[in-house]
Amino acid sequence: MIPDVHTPENRKALFLRACRSEPVERVPVWIMRQAGRYLPEYRALRQKHAFLEVCKTPELAAEVSLQPFHIVGVDAVIVFSDILIPIEAMGMGLELTDSGPALADPVRDSAHVAALRDFDPEQETGFVAEAIRQLSRAVGPDVPVIGFAGAPWTLACYLVEGRARDAFPTAKRMMFQEPALFRTLLEKLARTTARYLKAQIAAGATAVQLFDTWAGELSERDYEAFALPTTQRLIAELDPGGVPVILYTKASGHLLREVAQAGADVLSVDWRVDLAEARQRLGNRVALQGNVDPCVLLGPEEGIRQAAREAIEKTGGLGHILNLGHGILPSTPVEAARAFVRAGKTTSLPARVPLGQAG
C-alpha cells in the first residue's frame, strides 16, 4: 500500500496534488516553524548569528531552512524568515527576538499610515527571494519550497499594537474608532504583501502561505467587514492560475465559512477545528492543512502517531497536508518531530481514495 515514501523525486508533485485536492499515495507532511529553536543545529547557528542577521543573509537562511529537511525528514522546506520583515522595509523600526517582535514606534494615526513606504521587494527584501533561489537549487526540482508572508489583519495587529498582546486592544480600537483609516492601512498592507509574495513566487516558490494568525481574535462580523476583503484582494492579485496559496488562521472555527471565501487553495487550521467537520462544511473545493496540537509532540510517541493518524482519517488523506495547528514548540524533542513526520508518511489512506490513479 505504501510506496517508497522517501523517494525524493515525488515530493513536489505530491505536495501540489495535495494542494489541488487530487488523489495522492500518501499525505505530504511539514511542520510550521520546523526550522527553529527545538533543533540543536539551529541553536548552535544562532549562537553566532542574530535572528535578523539569519533572515537577511540568504546563505544562513537557506542553511537553517534545510536543517529540518535533513534532520526531521519533512516533505517541504519553508524559507526561514519572519512575517514582519516587510514591515521593516515599509519603514518601521523592528526588533525581533526569540520572545517576539517589538516595534519602537507603532502606527497610531493617518500621518503614520501615509508614511508607510510602498517598498520594492526585489530591492529591499531581495534576501528573501535570494534565499528561495538558493534553497530551490539545494533541494533540486523535486522538493517543494514554500514562501510566506503575514496577512494584512495580522500585520496591522503588530503595526498598531507594537507587539503581540492579548486581544490587540489598540489595533481594535483603531478598527472601531477609525474604520476608514484602518481600512486604508489594511489595503496598503495587502498591496505591499502581494508584491512581496510575487517576488517570492518569481524566485521559485512552489507555494506561498499567508499567515493570518490573529484572525481568530475577530468576530465573524468584523472578520467579514475588515480582514476578509483585503485578504481576498491580495490573493486575487497573486494570479489564481499560478502557485497554490495556503491561508493559515488560528482558532478560527467560527470564521471557517468566511475564511473559505478568501480564495486560497488550502486552509491551514488548528486543533480547535475538526477536520471532518471542516471537510463536510466546505466540501472538496478547498484543501486542508493541519491540525495537530503542537503540545501533542510533548507527549508520548504513541499519542503522536495516533493524532497524526486521526487527522488523516478525518480527511481520508485527500486534499490534506499534514501539519501542526500552530508552530512547533521550542521544548519539543527532535525525536517527537521525527515521529510525527514518520506517522504522516506511513499512514495508509482509506481504500476510498483511488490509489491507482495517484502519481
Added chain:
Amino acid sequence: MIPDVHTPENRKALFLRACRSEPVERVPVWIMRQAGRYLPEYRALRQKHAFLEVCKTPELAAEVSLQPFHIVGVDAVIVFSDILIPIEAMGMGLELTDSGPALADPVRDSAHVAALRDFDPEQETGFVAEAIRQLSRAVGPDVPVIGFAGAPWTLACYLVEGRARDAFPTAKRMMFQEPALFRTLLEKLARTTARYLKAQIAAGATAVQLFDTWAGELSERDYEAFALPTTQRLIAELDPGGVPVILYTKASGHLLREVAQAGADVLSVDWRVDLAEARQRLGNRVALQGNVDPCVLLGPEEGIRQAAREAIEKTGGLGHILNLGHGILPSTPVEAARAFVRAGKTTSLPARVPLGQAG
C-alpha cells in the same frame, strides 16, 4: 414598552428569570471585571492597598465590588476576588499583580499533586464568604450578588504552568504525558472548588460563575476527555435545584456542544460565538450570557449601542444576560461602560417575548 429600568426592587428577580430562561421585561446586564482598573475610584483605593489585601479584607472587597453598581449602574454585583485565591489555600505560594498571577513553585509531579491541601473554605477563605455577606447587606434583598471560582481545567493550567502562557505547554505536556496524574489533579480541584462555591452560596450568593477561561485551548476531544467530566461533577455537587450556575468559556465555539453538557444554567460566551447560532444549536434549555467584544467599548458610543442591541436581537432577549465576552479592558472609558449598561437596559425586546407575562 420599557418599564422604569432603574427600579432597584426588580433586579434580583429579573436576573434569576434570565438565568432560568423565563420571560423578562428587559435583559439584565453586568460586566466581567466591572470592579477594576478602568475605574478611577478603584485605582485610588489600590494606591493604598495591594491586590491580595483587597481580596482578603471583606470591607475593602465589598467596597470595590460596589463601585460599578453605583458608578456604572450594572444590575448585579460580583464579589471582588481572584480565581487563584483557593489555590493559595491549597498551599501554593501565590503572587497576584495587575499583570497577572505567578506561582513560585508550580505543580509538576504526583508528590506535589498529593500535597495540595483540601482546605476548609469557611476557615481559610472565609473572607470571600464574609465579603459576600457584607455585599448582600449593602445592596439589600433585591440585587443579585454573584460568587465565582475557576473551573478545574483553568486552575490546573495555572497550577502546572505557573503563570498565564500562550498554549499552556507545560500543563498540556502533563495532560498528554501523565493523563492519570492530570485527572487526579483535576478531580482534586473539582472537589475543593465545589466546597469553595458552596461556602459562597451559603453566604448568600444569588448565582455563581465558574470561569473556564482556557477551555478554548483544548480540542473537542481533549475537552471531552479531561475538562468536561470534572466540570460536570463539580456542578452536580452544587445542588442542581439551588442557585444558578453560569459557566464562562473563552473562544469555545468549537466546544459549544460539550460545554452545554456541563450542567450549567447559563453559558457565558465571547464574541467569537454567534448568539443566534448558539441559541439555534442549544435551544432554550440553557441561557446565554455575553458576548460583546470588550474592544468595542474602546470605540464610539454608537458602536457600543449597536453591539449591545445586536446581541439582544440575536437571543430575542429571552434567557439572555447581557455582558462582554471577556473582562472589560483597563483602558475603557467609564462613560463607555455606562453606555453599554444603558444600551442593555433600554433595548426593547422583540414583540415575540410576551412582555405582559414578565415581572
